[in-house]
Amino acid sequence: MNDSIKLVATDMDGTFLRSVITYDEERFKKIFSHMQKIGCQFVVASGNQYYQLRDFFTDYHEKISFVAENGTFVKAHDKIIFTAEIPIEVVINAINVCAEYPEIEYVLNGVKCAYAQRGCITQENFDLMSIYCHRMKWVDDLKSVNDKFLKFGIFVPAEKTDFYCEILHKNLGDKIHVTTSGHGSIDMILKGCNKAVGLKKLIDLWKISPDQCVAFGDGGNDLEMLKFCGLSYAVDNAPDNVKAAAKNICPSNDDDGVLVTLEKIFEI
Numbered sequence: 001m002n003d004s005i006k007l008v009a010t011d012m013d014g015t016f017l018r019s020v021i022t023y024d025e026e027r028f029k030k031i032f033s034h035m036q037k038i039g040c041q042f043v044v045a046s047g048n049q050y051y052q053l054r055d056f057f058t059d060y061h062e063k064i065s066f067v068a069e070n071g072t073f074v075k076a077h078d079k080i081i082f083t084a085e086i087p088i089e090v091v092i093n094a095i096n097v098c099a100e101y102p103e104i105e106y107v108l109n110g111v112k113c114a115y116a117q118r119g120c121i122t123q124e125n126f127d128l129m130s131i132y133c134h135r136m137k138w139v140d141d142l143k144s145v146n147d148k149f150l151k152f153g154i155f156v157p158a159e160k161t162d163f164y165c166e167i168l169h170k171n172l173g174d175k176i177h178v179t180t181s182g183h184g185s186i187d188m189i190l191k192g193c194n195k196a197v198g199l200k201k202l203i204d205l206w207k208i209s210p211d212q213c214v215a216f217g218d219g220g221n222d223l224e225m226l227k228f229c230g231l232s233y234a235v236d237n238a239p240d241n242v243k244a245a246a247k248n249i250c251p252s253n254d255d256d257g258v259l260v261t262l263e264k265i266f267e268i
Contacts, residue, residue, distance in 0.1 A: 004211075008041070008216075014235070031259060043065045048133070049136075052133055072150040073150055074202065094176060097171045105121040109151040112135070120142075125155050154187070168188060217246070220241070235258070
């Protein structure tokens, strides 16, 4: 198995990262060093902003690759190879739909930055979102921002996540893919995009097959990726539908399940 795996893709929050938003850096560096020696790629596949994700790997972020913003931003080492831009008319329509429901708070993620319109999100949630978007700023009017838009990041009451997913899908589902990572978080991205689509861009670039890939995840936005890769693991803290999509179960994020499993796969 050591030689057959050419790509490892992992979600971050709830999967690779512990609940306190840390990971065992020294342990991972040993695994990553081994992966480099055998020509195996490491890919961070997350719904979060690229600029946030790379800050977890400050010493070597250009040696790894990123499928960020749920597959709408793909970077192979030091080169951006794909961005999926939401058409401006769809952006405006989505803003108008969200405005009809006062409980919906959101930020709009672009290639250069994430943007929060005053009056559309509380300071508390702006500060919370800043944890996941390390480049973010306030604006007066989202419709006038000059950027390529990749994703709507939405906050709703956690107990109403499914309710609002249905509303957003009903109103926007013909143009935008609506997905949730749980806990009141909903992402809206260009239809046809997901983490598996982003991974496909990378494996085509590197001329490897899905059977040579292993994926780790815990949320609804990981389902396509877990099904796409030849070997896949849901962490033990994942919900049942995610476990059903994966081919295997590994220990929870707080038990360093990704690192434990990679050590077994690579016989470290």
